[in-house]
Amino acid sequence: MFHGSRPGSIEVISGVMFSGKSEELIRRVRRAIIARRKVDVFKSHLDARYAGLYHVTSHDGLELDAIPVDTAAEIVRQVHADSEMVAIDEAQFLDDDIVTVCTGLANRGVRVVLAGTDTDFRGEPFGPMGSLMAVAEQVTKLRAICVVCGDEACRNQRLLDGKPARYDSPTIMVGGRESYEARCRHCHRVPSADEDQRALL
């Protein structure tokens, strides 16, 4: 049985928007490049935050070239055979196959690092993030600052026309009519779900 440090693992960087996930992903990729590792960077197509579809961009303007993908299968098709590290941003938008794909890459010796928002605007698990966190060796959960009270923020507040979006609005909205704020659990508002939860108490 081999007990040395064989390469191949899964790291997840999770948290709300503005918590610094992209900054942390970019930091890890830059360090791997300094170490002369062969790195492939992917980013879910759905996020066109700064029209920079071919970049991973942090809210502070740090940038990295990235290959846009819609599905986990596209990552399999585009990853280089000699890749030593695969970084994936906005992983919450990918399909559940991403779990099998990352497991396969890690088993064949690739360091896989994924960043993604782990809860949607309702505060519920987002896409494959929960499963990815379960199979990962290392999970980093970051928090932002609540724009209402200044505590640490663990929720994405969706606003539609400046007002909290209702629970039954779609998880992914196309068209960008909505805006988001980082908020703590207590300042987070999801009309109708809040009422339902109060009825249970």
Ligand code: ADP
């Ligand atoms: P993420 O990828 O998690 O959305 P980014 O790495 O893109 O986060 O951006 C993080 C940066 O956003 C922080 O370093 C900070 O400068 C800025 N920022 C803006 N609003 C907030 C907030 N409410 N809480 C924390 N950081 C914020």
Ligand code: ZN
């Ligand atoms: Zn708050």
